[in-house]
Amino acid sequence: xxxxxxxxxxxxxxxxxxxxxxxxxxxxxxxxxxxxxxxxxxxxxxxxxxxxxxxxxxxxxxxxxxxxxxxxxxxxxxxxxxxxxxxxxxxxxxxxxxxxxxxxxxxxxxxxxxxxxxxxxxxxxxxxxxxxxxxxxxxxxxxxxxxxxxxxxxxxxxxxxxxxxxxxxxxxxxxxxxxxxxxxxxxxxxxxxxxxxxxxxxxxxxxxxxxxxxxx
Amino acid sequence: xxxxxxxxxxxxxxxxxxxxxxxxxxxxxxxxxxxxxxxxxxxxxxxxxxxxxxxxxxxxxxx
Numbered sequence: 023x024x025x026x027x028x029x030x031x032x033x034x035x036x037x038x039x040x041x042x043x044x045x046x047x048x049x050x051x052x053x054x055x056x057x058x059x060x061x062x063x064x065x066x067x068x069x070x071x072x073x074x075x076x077x078x079x080x081x082x083x084x085x086x087x088x089x090x091x092x093x094x095x096x097x098x099x100x101x102x103x104x105x106x107x108x109x110x111x112x113x114x115x116x117x118x119x120x121x122x123x124x125x126x127x128x129x130x131x132x133x134x135x136x137x138x139x140x141x142x143x144x145x146x147x148x149x150x151x152x153x154x155x156x157x158x159x160x161x162x163x164x165x166x167x168x169x170x171x172x173x174x175x176x177x178x179x180x181x182x183x184x185x186x187x188x189x190x191x192x193x194x195x196x197x198x199x200x201x202x203x204x205x206x207x208x209x210x211x212x213x214x215x216x217x218x219x220x221x222x223x224x225x226x227x228x229x230x231x232x233x234x235x236x237x238x
Numbered sequence: 239x240x241x242x243x244x245x246x247x248x249x250x251x252x253x254x255x256x257x258x259x260x261x262x263x264x265x266x267x268x269x270x271x272x273x274x275x276x277x278x279x280x281x282x283x284x285x286x287x288x289x290x291x292x293x294x295x296x297x298x299x300x301x
Contacts (some may be wrong), residue, residue: 149240156243157283180242201240225281 029092031236036060037072039099040221043115044078048189048222052229056235064093074100074235075108079115083185084127085138086115096132103134109213111169117209118187118215126185128231134214139190140196140201159218160197160207163198169234170208172227177227179207179219187218213238243283246275250289261290 036053038046040062053060061068069075077099079086090096095190102108112120121131124139131139144150162170177220186204186205199207199218208218215235221228243277249271250265256264270287275287289297 157241225278 026226030091031057032059034058034073034184034236035071036074036076036091036144036236037068037069038062038076038078039095040064041079041086041093041095043081043086044193045080046078046221049076049078049113052222052232053236056193056229056233056236064095065218066095066098069095069098069102072102072236075102075110077110077112077116077119079113079119080182081115082126083118083124083131084129085126087129087131089126090132096219099132100134103214107213110215111235112216114183114218114220114223117218120212120214121187122199135194135209135211135216136191137206137209139189139196140188141185144202147202153164153182154186154201155182157202157224158199158207158219159181160199164193164199164210165198169210169219169231170196171200171234179217179221179227180223181207181219183218187216208221241283245284245286246277246282247286247288250287251291256290258290264290 032077038049038060040046043063046062050060072091073204085163087143103110118124118139119131120134121137121139122133123130125141126139135141141156142152158181159178187209194209194211195206196208198204207219217231221231249258250270251264253270254266255268255270257267258264274285
């Protein structure tokens with residue numbers, strides 16, 4: 023059984039999309055730890071040949087979208103995800119980029135999922151700092167999920183963000199996290215996955231999530 | 239919900255971890271990779287590693 027899993031991990035092409043922003047090294051290291059090879063690229067041919075896509079990202083929403091548009095890959099990404107139904111995992115800003123619109127720079131995203139990105143606003147509460155940074159718990163709302171298989175009892179993930187995602191369809195919401203308000207900390211819709219936290223910085227809980235993504 | 243983050247700070251000097259008194263009289267206390275492995279197994283929230291020779295040697299950050 024172990025070797026079968028190893029072959030599954032090994033014989034798939036994971037493409038981490040490189041648009042000049044993001045902490046790609048730690049993601050690649052975790053995939054390597056799980057026995058999966060990945061390549062970091064923005065090459066259209068490689069994206070077309072990929073089995074699975076990972077959209078990383080740290081930084082400003084508008085700069086990220088500008089970079090993606092400069093690379094001219096947004097239509098390709100949409101086709102790969104919406105038509106070819108390739109599994110895609112968006113992490114942090116990557117998750118936000120999959121939404122239809124962000125308050126950060128007031129621009130449109132890739133519109134892979136019906137959701138908007140909003141800014142945390144805690145002017146009346148000095149205890150809550152922005153960015154939301156550190157470990158936090160997630161509450162699972164969908165028990166049919168493909169990336170959250172184990173019981174999440176006690177699971178915690180590492181967050182760093184000033185903006186949060188608000189899904190328009192409650193059925194897309196995978197987990198919620200409490201930070202001043204109950205925001206959508208991850209979504210799942212068929213082959214489309216997005217997580218606000220950083221699984222690559224979340225120890226065994228993050229490894230487990232990557233493992234499930236690789237097994238899809 | 240907010241969680242307290244416990245963040246050990248390790249001082250790095252010439253590839254070894256040290257304990258100092260006001261950054262002087264440094265005592266070697268162990269190998270950094272081994273120390274990080276231990277803290278990782280113990281699921282520490284975050285780790286801060288300070289290269290205390292960086293300014294003296296005018297080194298840039300190695301990420």
